[in-house]
Amino acid sequence: METEGSISAAEASAALAATRSSRARVAWAGYPAWYWLLTGAGLGVLSVALLLPKGWALAAVAVTAGVLVGLAWAASRARGVCEYWTRSAMRWREVVALYGPVAVVLLANAFVARYASWSPFAAAALVFLLFAGTGLLLSARAARR
Amino acid sequence: MSPAHSAEDTTAAAEDGFDHLIHAPARLRICAALEPVREIEFGTLLSVLGLSKSALSKHISMLADAGYVAQRRAVRDTRQRTWLHLTESGRSAYQGHVAALRRIVGDA
Numbered sequence: 001m002e003t004e005g006s007i008s009a010a011e012a013s014a015a016l017a018a019t020r021s022s023r024a025r026v027a028w029a030g031y032p033a034w035y036w037l038l039t040g041a042g043l044g045v046l047s048v049a050l051l052l053p054k055g056w057a058l059a060a061v062a063v064t065a066g067v068l069v070g071l072a073w074a075a076s077r078a079r080g081v082c083e084y085w086t087r088s089a090m091r092w093r094e095v096v097a098l099y100g101p102v103a104v105v106l107l108a109n110a111f112v113a114r115y116a117s118w119s120p121f122a123a124a125a126l127v128f129l130l131f132a133g134t135g136l137l138l139s140a141r142a143a144r145r
Numbered sequence: 146m147s148p149a150h151s152a153e154d155t156t157a158a159a160e161d162g163f164d165h166l167i168h169a170p171a172r173l174r175i176c177a178a179l180e181p182v183r184e185i186e187f188g189t190l191l192s193v194l195g196l197s198k199s200a201l202s203k204h205i206s207m208l209a210d211a212g213y214v215a216q217r218r219a220v221r222d223t224r225q226r227t228w229l230h231l232t233e234s235g236r237s238a239y240q241g242h243v244a245a246l247r248r249i250v251g252d253a
Contacts, residue, residue, distance in 0.1 A: 007168075012249035018170060019177035019243060025193045026178045026185070077221075080186030082228070089181035 021145050026081060027089035028142030035075035036135035042068045043102055043131055044124035047109045051120055094138070101130045162241035162248075166211055171196060171204050176231065176239040179214065184230040205229060213238055 007015075042064050049060040076082055083089065090098070109123035167176055174194050179185060185193075191201055208214040213235030217228045231239065 007249065009250050012246040015168065015170070015173055016243070016246050016250065018174055022174040022177035022194065023181055026182060029193060030189060080189030080226075082183045082185070083181075084183055087181070 023089055025142050025145055027091070027094065028139045029145075030079040030081065030143075031075055031135065031139045032078050033136060035071060035078075036132045036139065039068060039071050040128040040130075040132035040135070042071065043106075044128040047106055047113075047123035047127060048120045050110065050113050098131070098134050098138070101134070102127050105130065162245035164238050164242040164245075166207065167213070167239055167242045169204075171200065172208060173242075175201070175204055175208065176213070176235065176242075179229060179231045180236060180239050182230075184217065184228040187227040187229060190229060208235065211235075 045064050046061060049057045049064070051057075052060055081089075088095075105123050105126050109119050112119040113123075167173055171194070175190065178190060178193055187201070187205075191198060194201065196204075205214055205216070209216065212232055215230055215232050217230070219226055219228060
């Protein structure tokens with residue numbers, strides 16, 4: 001049905017809310033649980049890679065990065081949503097909520113690992129929990145919208 | 146929708162950004178879902194929007210007639226799937242419409 005005449009501010013506001021809801025559902029809904037779990041594990045591996053000798057560490061990071069890209073591609077196929085490489089349906093604050101804590105833990109681990117041998121393993125577990133937990137939570141919330 | 150009608154809508158949209166074709170609730174949500182991504186599979190859009198298959202098809206064909214949405218068919222896992230994306234004119238019409246809505250909300 002076409003709309004006719006002028007619309008009120010309340011109607012415009014409701015329309016904008018509907019667009020935000022649709023965008024959020026596209027950004028978060030439909031991700032398979034394995035994507036959050038495997039990507040969280042992959043990011044955790046990055047913190048443990050510090051324990052390896054320099055050359056092996058670089059190789060491990062490169063392989064893990066390749067696996068993470070592959071996981072993102074497979075999840076995209078499973079979801080039926082093809083996003084751009086440089087931008088996605090997620091808002092910046094959502095990207096920060098998802099990757100920010102992980103980045104902080106990885107950076108902190110890079111310093112602490114020099115003094116505490118347990119740090120990379122604790123960081124790996126924390127990164128996994130933060131990423132998988134946030135992803136699963138926000139994904140489930142978007143599906144309920 | 147006739148091509149003449151869609152041309153009228155597009156012309157009206159160019160005046161102040163408000164697009165009556167896009168403003169219908171289902172079509173606005175379709176455009177909002179398509180705008181941030183490269184393309185979405187028809188079945189995914191169905192579950193994202195919670196519309197019936199026939200309603201979604203009807204709205205997609207209206208948007209396609211206006212030149213706002215394009216479709217691509219591809220076979221995956223032996224099944225034919227339809228991928229949808231906003232065209233450049235569709236993207237710009239949607240963004241103009243959202244800007245017009247923001248102006249209306251801001252002016253109130």
